[in-house]
Amino acid sequence: MSWQLVNNDRNEEQLLVNESLFALGNGFLGVRGNFEEGYSDEKKSVRGTYINAFHDSTEITYGEKLHAFPETQQKLLNVIDSQTILMTINGRQVQAGEAVTMERTLDMERGLSIRVLSWHDEEAGKTTVTFKRLVSFTVKELFVQQVEIETEREASVHISMAVNGDVSNFSDPDDPRVASGHAKRLTIEQVDAGDILSVTCRTYESALSVHCSSKSAISVPAERTVSSGEGRAEEAYSYTSSGKAVLTRWSMYTDTYRHGDQLEQTAARLLSECGSFTEAEEAQHEYLKAFWKDTLLEIEGDPELQQGIRFNLFHLLQSAGRDAVSNIPAKGLSGEGYEGHYFWDTEIYMFPFFLMTRPDTARQLLKYRFSLLNAAKKRAREVGHTKGALFPWRTISGGECSAFFPAGTAQYHISADIAYSFIQYYLVTGEKAFLREYLTELLTETARLWMDTGHMKDGVFRIDDVTGPDEYTCIVNNNFYTNAMAQYNLKWAAACWELLEAKDAQALNQKLELEEGEIAAWKEAAERMYLPYDEKLGIHAQDDTFLQKKVWDLAATPKEKFPLLLHYHPLTLYRYQVCKQADTVLAHFLLEDTADEATMKHSYEYYEKVTTHDSSLSYCVFSMMAARHGDVEKAYRYFIETARLDIDNTHQNTKDGLHLANMGGTWLALVYGFAGMRVKESGLLFRPVLPKAWKSMSFRIRWREALLEVQLEKELVRYEALEGSLTFKHHDETISLKLGDTEEIPLRLS
């Protein structure tokens, strides 16, 4: 059961949620789990096909626009639709809503979804229609569908399919968040209907083209007709037969970013190379076998959680961009929420999973960020900085897309978050080339930003007027998270230049033109970084004045007032000690050597009381820190909230797309939380614990050339080197394993 998600609901609300849950993708292409035939009864649907990073620019309108507010936004576009397959059997429309039974399955082991409709037809007898679809991991351009139509007696069947370029993004006049314009951003460039149906569209402003070519085959003799018009190419089959007929349909998507001006040619070539549906299915299964083998992640004792974990990892895999222009949208490729933008979610919540299990993908994610460095330098100048790089809070192609700077541009920490993930990559892989080609330059430009943002005053380095991760407290001075992350950034920027070989340092200096004393200034700023601390409470203060504010009375706040941001003006929220999400506690997770154990524990306890978890980025952090501080059962309760957040639609907005950062957070909670893993400057570390409810938990990670399996059982932990050899710490104990070695150690009671 845990390999599959089954949901047979046909009510409007769950259907919308299922469109996200059953979305298929491969990091390049994403197709929402819509029905081929659409819904009956004018039910709402977000019918969507997306190509990662394929966007248009749209104007941002402000009531009052100030200097350097972004003028345009990028918006991930719903592209050409090739999902549609309409059928009549004996003249009667095939509709899920009409079928007697519908069984719908997302198969995470094999990477496809299956939907079976069945009913009794007066003429044709027992009738079953089975839809299968997959978005290929091995041919990224390919979306392939198969329909099996089986009737008991002879029936007359008509099937029609379209490639439709006349598409829009979702807008809903009933929902102010998605009510406004910019829905239609594609013009039709070309439509063809022959052996292959094909449509090419172009964006209004960003001058990108997208193409879809589609071909089909049917297993029974049938009459085929084609037609075209209004941005659509259509084909239809008619046949009369009893028993089973199988239709297969291959659709290839190409775009300017990945295929230059060879959109149609590439699609045609790829179509010509396609094998059968079964072959595609097998390739998909092989690919996923490797994925599941490398990540493993099994828990014994809770199949529902196991299902949630698989679901979350599967969608992470489906969502991660693997090329130079794309990253991981906050909602993956499963919906239009957050306009397909990339946030810090990638670096802090999702990157570690890829780093430890699929370092090639991790590297690609970093290369994407690195490619934005020039845009980030330009943005820093616009805002008023004389040096350094300021990464945009949300973006696709590098421009700042946040239209509300207090919880957008002001989140300067994203630059340090990106720096942090670059450092983590280096710590895990030890790649010297990475140090030389990416790490040093990125850290130098972000360190420069901190030097220009902060300043030394009375012997401490202060960073004023930024927003930390907690969006219920904006524009503050000396946000602990930001200062601590900037400190790490500055320290490592200096360290990089010392790690570089002399000739590499010289070459890089040609480009980056270090000033006299610049590195020394970074070190000094890092050493003297102001990290606000409250003696009385024994905790780090979230910022200069957070602890002076009124404490929000969460217990007295009615349930329907959550999430608070939908019920209170931001100023009211800012005025209280109340957090949307982990902030100081997240800093303690990422940088555990910045504070002592007691401080981290007190901070965790203090901030827990004022945190609403209105952000889906919060639970996993509290789960990890609960585990860190010995409260395993609370860690488990927080973990549960992450594992099934989308499956159970606990945030009530899964219809807009999945919460990818939370999905990454599930893995973090397991590996960094229960297994207590840390990647430190001194190497890899584990401090494992196991919740009572589980019999065991196991997972695999890569560390340089090694593949390590960790199995946690009730009373012991077993480390096994499945590939290569490695050295790491279990608490304070150093463990070295050679290929095939196994080490069993009793679990400490916390």
Next chain:
Amino acid sequence: MSWQLVNNDRNEEQLLVNESLFALGNGFLGVRGNFEEGYSDEKKSVRGTYINAFHDSTEITYGEKLHAFPETQQKLLNVIDSQTILMTINGRQVQAGEAVTMERTLDMERGLSIRVLSWHDEEAGKTTVTFKRLVSFTVKELFVQQVEIETEREASVHISMAVNGDVSNFSDPDDPRVASGHAKRLTIEQVDAGDILSVTCRTYESALSVHCSSKSAISVPAERTVSSGEGRAEEAYSYTSSGKAVLTRWSMYTDTYRHGDQLEQTAARLLSECGSFTEAEEAQHEYLKAFWKDTLLEIEGDPELQQGIRFNLFHLLQSAGRDAVSNIPAKGLSGEGYEGHYFWDTEIYMFPFFLMTRPDTARQLLKYRFSLLNAAKKRAREVGHTKGALFPWRTISGGECSAFFPAGTAQYHISADIAYSFIQYYLVTGEKAFLREYLTELLTETARLWMDTGHMKDGVFRIDDVTGPDEYTCIVNNNFYTNAMAQYNLKWAAACWELLEAKDAQALNQKLELEEGEIAAWKEAAERMYLPYDEKLGIHAQDDTFLQKKVWDLAATPKEKFPLLLHYHPLTLYRYQVCKQADTVLAHFLLEDTADEATMKHSYEYYEKVTTHDSSLSYCVFSMMAARHGDVEKAYRYFIETARLDIDNTHQNTKDGLHLANMGGTWLALVYGFAGMRVKESGLLFRPVLPKAWKSMSFRIRWREALLEVQLEKELVRYEALEGSLTFKHHDETISLKLGDTEEIPLRLS
């Protein structure tokens, strides 16, 4: 010369500026100084007629909209145009651009403007056309024009006039600030062309109607024709004559707010009661005689400054609403800048002039604010307050119209500013009825807001996350200005209940339902109000952390980077010690008993160094405080900046309308600055000084039943009771004057 403003420039830029400078108004109706015939050469023009508070609602679009962001804005509308008078003489169009000479005069003594065009016509010989216009102070609905046409020889003259309802607000595609929509907000309801031309229009959303009826008369036999169409009613005269012909045109404006559903009837009645232009001129002159007599304000020794002062007072008089629905727009009725909204500008910068010279108008301005109290209570709930009234930062009819809350809604101090002006009114007039009917209720509801906004922590009362007057530092904790003003508000709220007679208190309590201990809590909050103070600098800190920030290097900032807000992202500005305008220094002016002399002087010196005066509300405050602290010559230099700011267009945006707050500031700088006047709880006080450049300065103010004249000369000050009797202080000396008494006192050298 100082009674007149003359400007004969005909270049596009100055013409636009002159449209504001030559605007005429009476607090109800405002007409920009456009040319009757418009401009040639497609020169830009903001052709405008405005009725105070006559607005439509327009939608505010946000890139990202959060809870309780206002959804609509109010916009002062350009209403029906009755300025247009077109003429041909011997078939040739009369155009200022074509005339050989143009002389244009604003006569502030008589309250009208005159424009004389003259040239030599081949057939008609020497030709002169003289336009006069006035907006009546005695019949508020009346705009009256007179045109004298004089030709040397016989000429054929054609005159056409329109009442045009097909009007829009100004928009300019070249200027992003005024480029966008919402320009056209009136639909035509009715057009008539008979003896009277009349047009009625209605707003799209606010359901207000405006009407204009116009009639004309000409002194020579002429053929009259009328026509109508497209929202316009037109009439024309044709005649052939030599010598002089005089056309008079009366236009009456009525609107729903002031005339209910009797728009046309009222206008017709008023038109029927109209006398000649000369009679209107005389009534206007009489009205202004009284105005100038009561305010006096003369300086000897600087005619240019004297002109600036007269100009500023004249426009204050022209701009102040005198009825229950209107107030003083930030740009008066002279332009469309700030959408005709009312800000704190009224209470803090303009109200004192009216309070001390025209208490009836002052009272009316307060009654307008009082009428918004329910809206302010509603707004407080929207934002998240459980009690109290939060006044909108900018509004016409009571709804918050600020689309950028960090420098809008967050300026909570406006509620205390309004409270302050109510208290000042009470101190000056001593009206017990005002205490009972307005003051106590307003102070109670604003005090409640402060109690709900701030909180007691470690024995001090703190107010977090507000913005003070300085918009270069937003969303801060314990802004000194806000806290000090809130303290005064709270203290006086408590005092009011003690000043009330028992039966009045009881009656009011029925309505306001004081809670047990509520007054005591106000007193305690006031006593324990946290007023951030820096021991080392010996100054009050602008807020909790202002003095911890980097100091902006103003000397190193190139001139073209000012005003800073047009060149730096707000976050960059927030991050520095740099002020757009007086903040702490303003608090010291308003509440001089909150700090000792040394602190105020140090604050003045400190903040002066970090203030750009990018706001036109800044100079007057620094002028007053320079005078207060004995630097009279610097006070004089700041004063000069205020006195001619619009005449000399020093802020480069006078075309959008006049800077009314600065105009009030000119009067403040003279009376509160040089004459050192204060209205204190202990009574009226003067501490006069005189700049070297002046021989003398005199002015008059009202204090209860008294009219006091103050004459400052080189070495003495003369106080004279022109009406009634009064007691006041000159420094520490108590002076009592009976009607006709004069007291001369040597000036102190500072």
